[in-house]
Structures are given as C-alpha cells and as structure tokens.
Amino acid sequence: MKLLVCIKQVPDQESRFEPDAAGVWYSETDVAFRMNEYDEYAVEQAVQLRENLGEGAELTVLSIGPDRVVEVLKKALAMGCDNAAHILDNDASRKDPWQIASIISSYAEDKGFEIIFAGMQSQDRCSAQVGVTVAEHLGFACTTTIVGFEYANGMITVRRELEGGMKGVVRLPPPALVTCQLGLNVPRYPTLPNIIKAKKKEITVIPVADLLSEEALVATTGFYPPAKKCGGIVLEGDVAELVDKVFVILKEKTAVLR
Amino acid sequence: MKILLVGEYRDGRLLNSTYELVGFAEQVGGDTVMLLVGSETQLPLYSGTLYLADATVCGEYNPDMHKRLILEVVQKENPDYIVFLHSSYGWDLAPRVAAALGAAQLSEVIALADGGFEVGCCSAKMRRTIKPLTNRAVITIQAGAFAAVQSEGGFDLHKVSAEGAGRVSFLAYEPAEERAVDLAKAEVIIAVGRGVGKKENMPVISALAKAMGGELGASRPVVDAEWVAHSQQIGTTGQTVSPKLYVACGISGAIQHLAGMKKSEFVVAINRDKDAPIGEVADVLVVADVMQFVPALTARLSN
Ligand SMILES: Cc1cc2nc3c(=O)[nH]c(=O)nc-3n(C[C@H](O)[C@H](O)[C@H](O)COP(=O)(O)OP(=O)(O)OC[C@H]3O[C@@H](n4cnc5c(N)ncnc54)[C@H](O)[C@@H]3O)c2cc1C
Ligand SMILES: Nc1ncnc2c1ncn2[C@@H]1O[C@H](COP(=O)(O)O)[C@@H](O)[C@H]1O
Numbered sequence: 093m094k095l096l097v098c099i100k101q102v103p104d105q106e107s108r109f110e111p112d113a114a115g116v117w118y119s120e121t122d123v124a125f126r127m128n129e130y131d132e133y134a135v136e137q138a139v140q141l142r143e144n145l146g147e148g149a150e151l152t153v154l155s156i157g158p159d160r161v162v163e164v165l166k167k168a169l170a171m172g173c174d175n176a177a178h179i180l181d182n183d184a185s186r187k188d189p190w191q192i193a194s195i196i197s198s199y200a201e202d203k204g205f206e207i208i209f210a211g212m213q214s215q216d217r218c219s220a221q222v223g224v225t226v227a228e229h230l231g232f233a234c235t236t237t238i239v240g241f242e243y244a245n246g247m248i249t250v251r252r253e254l255e256g257g258m259k260g261v262v263r264l265p266p267p268a269l270v271t272c273q274l275g276l277n278v279p280r281y282p283t284l285p286n287i288i289k290a291k292k293k294e295i296t297v298i299p300v301a302d303l304l305s306e307e308a309l310v311a312t313t314g315f316y317p318p319a320k321k322c323g324g325i326v327l328e329g330d331v332a333e334l335v336d337k338v339f340v341i342l343k344e345k346t347a348v349l350r
Numbered sequence: 351m352k353i354l355l356v357g358e359y360r361d362g363r364l365l366n367s368t369y370e371l372v373g374f375a376e377q378v379g380g381d382t383v384m385l386l387v388g389s390e391t392q393l394p395l396y397s398g399t400l401y402l403a404d405a406t407v408c409g410e411y412n413p414d415m416h417k418r419l420i421l422e423v424v425q426k427e428n429p430d431y432i433v434f435l436h437s438s439y440g441w442d443l444a445p446r447v448a449a450a451l452g453a454a455q456l457s458e459v460i461a462l463a464d465g466g467f468e469v470g471c472c473s474a475k476m477r478r479t480i481k482p483l484t485n486r487a488v489i490t491i492q493a494g495a496f497a498a499v500q501s502e503g504g505f506d507l508h509k510v511s512a513e514g515a516g517r518v519s520f521l522a523y524e525p526a527e528e529r530a531v532d533l534a535k536a537e538v539i540i541a542v543g544r545g546v547g548k549k550e551n552m553p554v555i556s557a558l559a560k561a562m563g564g565e566l567g568a569s570r571p572v573v574d575a576e577w578v579a580h581s582q583q584i585g586t587t588g589q590t591v592s593p594k595l596y597v598a599c600g601i602s603g604a605i606q607h608l609a610g611m612k613k614s615e616f617v618v619a620i621n622r623d624k625d626a627p628i629g630e631v632a633d634v635l636v637v638a639d640v641m642q643f644v645p646a647l648t649a650r651l652s653n
Contacts, residue, residue, distance in 0.1 A: 116478075219455075254587075261521040264518045313481060324629060324633050326637060338636060341634055
C-alpha cells in the first residue's frame with residue numbers, strides 16, 4: 093500500500109513578522125523555520141500506519157518549497173517515512189492554496205497512493221484548503237480535522253473534532269485523504285540512529301515547473317499587523333517592578349485582592 | 351450581488367452560528383438566499399429564499415451529498431459568493447464546492463477590507479488583505495467575527511434533495527467529556543499555556559491559582575500533553591468562560607483560544623513575546639518569562 097504525507101515548512105510562530113519588499117507576505121530575514129505543527133501529527137499517523145502495514149507498504153513525504161524545506165523532509169524521514177519528494181519552488185510562498193493543491197495532485201496522480209495525510213491547516217497561511225482540494229482533484233474520499241485514526245479491514249475510521257468538545261465518528265474507504273488536527277497522537281522525536289539511517293533515504297527533487305499548470309485564484313494585496321485594540325497596557329522591564337505594578341493593578345481593577 | 355449562505359445544523363439542532371452568515375452578508379450588501387440541510391421543525395429566523403434539504407435523508411455530515419445540494423442551488427441562483435462559517439462543517443465543505451466550481455476560496459474572513467477581505471495569518475499575529483481573481487468566490491467567515499442577525503419576515507421555502515449516497519459515512523456523535531470543574535462559573539481563572547514549558551512547572555502555576563483563589567484552565571496543547579485534564583481546556587473545542595479575572599500564562603492567543611475567554615472581565619497575560627496576539631484582548635500584557643514572573647507574583651500575593 094502506498095501512502096503519502098504532505099508537509100509544509102513554516103516560521104517558528106514566536107518570530108517577529110515583518111512585511112517583505114512587496115508587502116504581501118513576511119520577510120524571511122531572521123526567521124527560523126520548522127515543520128508545520130499540524131503536519132507533525134500527520135507524519136506520526138502516517139508512520140504508525142506504515143509500521144502496522146509492514147512489508148509492502150511505502151510512505152512518501154512531500155514538501156513544496158525552496159532548498160530550506162529539505163530540513164523538514166529530513167526530519168520526516170528520520171521519523172520513519174521511506175522516501176521524500178522535494179518539489180523545488182523558490183516562489184512557493186507566492187502561490188495560493190489552489191496552486192499548491194494542484195502541484196500536489198499532479199505529483200500524486202499517477203503514483204497509486206491509497207491514503208494521503210495532510211495537516212488541518214498551515215500555521216502561517218491558515219487556509220485549511222490544501223488537503224481537501226487535493227482530494228477533490230484526485231477524486232479521493234476525504235474528511236477533515238481528525239483526532240483519532242484507525243485502518244482495519246480495508247476501511248478507515250476516524251474521529252473528527254467538532255465544536256465544543258464533541259466528536260463525530262466517520263468511516264471512509266481508500267483512496268482517501270485525511271487532514272490531521274492537534275492532539276491526534278504524540279509525534280515522536282527522531283532518535284540519533286534514525287537520523288543517521290535517514291541520511292541514506294532518497295530525496296527526489298522535482299522542479300515545480302514540471303507539475304504546475306494552474307493560475308492563482310486569489311491575490312494578496314496586503315500584509316500587516318492587526319490594528320491594536322486600545323485600552324490594554326504593555327508592561328516591560330525588571331521582574332520585581334513588574335510584580336509591584338501588577339499587584340497595584342489587581343488591587344485597583346479587580347476584586348481579587350479585596 | 352447575490353450571496354448564498356450555507357447554514358449549520360448539528361445533532362438535530364439549527365446552530366446559531368447560521369445567523370452570523372446573515373450578518374456578514376448585510377455588511378457586503380446584496381440579495382441573499384440560504385441553503386440548510388436541517389429539519390422543518392428547526393427553521394431559521396430568516397427572510398428570503400430558503401432551500402431546505404432534510405438532514406434525516408441527506409445526513410448531517412455527508413460531504414459528497416451536501417456538495418451536490420449546494421451545486422444544485424448554485425445552478426439555480428447563480429450566486430456571486432457562497433458563504434460558510436469557518437467551522438468543522440464549513441472548512442470541510444467549502445474547498446469541495448470551490449474546487450467543483452473552479453472558484454477562488456477565501457478562508458476565515460474576519461472583516462471586509464479595502465479592495466477585498468481581511469484574514470488572519472501567522473497564528474493570528476498578522477493580517478492579510480486578499481481578493482478573489484474569479485467572478486465567483488467561496489468564503490468562510492471566522493466564528494464570532496460578524497454579529498448574528500435574525501429576522502422575522504418569513505421565507506420562501508423550497509425543498510431540495512440529492513440522490514445517491516456519499517463515500518464518507520457518518521457513524522455516531524461522541525459527546526464532550528464530563529467536566530470535573532465547571533469553569534464557566536469560576537470568578538478567577540489562571541490559564542496555563544505551552545509557554546509554561548513542561549509539566550514539572552505546573553506547581554508554580556497551581557500556587558498562583560491558590561494564592562488568587564482561582565481555578566486552573568488551559569490551552570489546548572497543554573491538555574493534549576496531559577499536563578491537566580481535558581475538561582480544563584478553554585476555547586472553541588473546550589469550555590467558554592467569562593470570569594472576573596483571567597490570567598493567561600504563556601498562552602499565545604490563537605483565535606480558537608480567544609473564542610473561549612474573550613468575554614472575561616479583566617485579562618492579565620504573561621508572555622515573553624510582546625507581539626503575541628493575546629495582547630489584543632489583554633488589559634495588561636506583562637512581557638516576561640512566566641517562570642520568573644509567576645513565582646514572584648505568588649510570593650507578593652501571599653505576603
Ligand atoms: C479547529 C481548532 C480548534 C482548536 N481549539 C482550541 C481550543 O479550544 N483551545 C485552545 O486553547 N486552542 C485550540 N486550538 C489550538 C490553537 O490554534 C493554538 O494552537 C493553541 O491555542 C496554542 O496554545 P498555546 O498558546 O498554549 O501555545 P503556543 O501557541 O505555542 O504559545 C505559547 C506562548 O507562550 C509564550 N512563551 C513561551 N515560552 C515562554 C516563557 N518562558 N515565558 C512566557 N511566555 C512564553 C510564547 O511567546 C507563545 O506566545 C484549536 C485549533 C484548531 C485548528
Ligand atoms: N508548500 C507545501 N508543501 C507541502 N504540503 C503543503 C504545503 N502547503 C500546504 N501543505 C499541506 O496542506 C495543509 C493545509 O495547508 P493550508 O491549506 O495552507 O492551511 C498543510 O498542513 C500541509 O499538509
């Protein structure tokens with residue numbers, strides 16, 4: 093059984109985001125990149141399934157982006173993916189979710205994948221579109237925001253997370269795509285022996301031009317911080333002074349200390 | 351301008367979030383029609399054309415079937431925008447409809463913006479203005495971003511149905527877990543976020559909660575990592591709270607967390623990142639390391 097997991101490299105979310113020269117996305121200066129958090133759960137679930145299936149199963153990890161995305165591909169290989177596809181695109185951040193999905197589906201089209209894992213959303217773009225759109229392009233069954241996954245007797249059974257803590261239990265047949273939510277599992281840390289083993293695994297590089305045929309459907313015209321809500325104050329400085337200030341505020345503004 | 355609103359219905363009930371779609375459409379301006387897969391016993395307070403499919407026939411969660419229903423209404427009404435809530439129903443269905451129509455999709459819109467729509471990005475620390483390049487667009491709106499609008503005018507009801515089955519079968523709902531503490535009643539909540547670092551640091555936060563006479567709440571990663579019980583999670587997929595005082599320790603302020611606590615009367619946030627979006631709802635943002643600030647505050651309170 094062939095499996096695919098799609099991962100995106102995103103900035104560490106504690107980074108300071110500054111607009112790029114065009115003012116439509118963040119500048120990459122001083123930004124540290126890591127694996128999209130949702131995708132870590134996707135990789136872990138895919139690896140667990142791959143381990144359960146044993147011989148004959150093959151798990152590919154895919155990422156679209158510039159050279160730096162090799163880092164997250166290596167991490168996914170060290171977590172247990174068998175091989176990687178790096179779709180080399182220096183301009184990936186300019187593509188809209190429709191184009192990213194089209195690139196993934198053109199890659200996947202003729203490879204015979206039966207289950208595809210994606211993250212529920214990317215932390216930087218937050219569109220929650222790519223996974224479902226890939227499924228539509230490929231004609232796969234699809235469900236989203238899963239917090240439980242089981243594959244048995246040729247059927248996939250998942251728990252979908254709904255609002256207010258309720259869940260929905262859903263069953264679907266392969267070929268299928270699922271999008272993974274936080275808390276689905278506990279993503280493993282790659283161990284040193286696995287990191288070394290992963291060095292031998294193959295990373296195929298494919299130029300994006302070979303796969304992209306779609307135009308963007310959405311344009312970004314601005315990138316900026318949220319308008320500050322007035323009223324709130326920001327306190328900075330020495331901890332002892334901060335404590336004194338907060339103590340006074342709590343006394344004046346709340347009933348807690350009365 | 352014509353706008354198709356796709357209402358929400360779950361576990362036999364019309365969801366109030368449906369009215370936020372109407373609020374959004376009023377801001378955009380134009381005629382609306384609504385499609386609801388629900389029940390005749392739970393009709394919305396909406397005036398206009400209402401297409402109703404029976405959820406007992408079409409399922410509450412049956413994406414293939416719901417997609418077909420929407421496409422059928424799109425064919426009849428030829429809407430410019432098709433609008434969903436950005437919810438477990440909406441983000442699941444919207445891309446399917448957009449793909450079928452080759453239409454642009456704009457996710458989790460929070461406001462109308464000059465020349466387009468405003469959306470959040472980078473874990474809500476930043477915003478973007480985006481606009482569709484196609485004539486027709488599929489839009490999901492952020493829960494809570496647009497005021498709910500109800501109207502008593504009555505509607506013109508059209509029943510619709512779809513043939514065939516779907517590949518995804520819905521088996522059952524699982525209710526939310528039992529809650530040991532009802533945080534909704536708490537007057538003071540000390541909430542723990544991932545910035546607290548590790549489970550071993552929890553006693554430091556518990557000590558503050560004790561000093562303040564408050565209950566412990568938590569963000570989702572902390573619950574997932576099992577530092578606290580699931581029932582202590584605050585946010586869209588946890589509890590909604592409105593204490594007199596909310597102290598957020600190492601919580602970034604993701605929209606799903608804010609949705610559960612922004613009605614708090616007074617919010618103090620401790621975060622080492624001055625730009626953390628929790629600052630948007632905090633009355634006081636203390637820029638500090640939680641593990642330095644919290645013990646010092648506890649000591650001061652205990653004096
Ligand atoms: C459909 C859906 C539903 C969700 N439902 C919920 C929900 O109900 N509730 C919920 O909370 N989340 C929910 N989430 C997850 C949400 O998007 C965020 O991922 C989550 O709220 C982040 O938790 P956090 O703030 O603790 O962690 P992070 O986002 O990792 O933030 C940690 C913060 O701590 C700060 N920090 C780090 N170290 C220190 C230090 N030493 N001192 C001070 N500050 C420090 C950092 O600057 C950062 O701001 C949901 C997500 C989705 C997609
Ligand atoms: N550049 C990319 N390369 C590979 N997968 C991606 C990329 N962008 C998005 N994805 C996948 O699509 C999911 C949803 O992304 P988004 O629609 O941008 O929120 C992510 O969690 C990834 O699984």
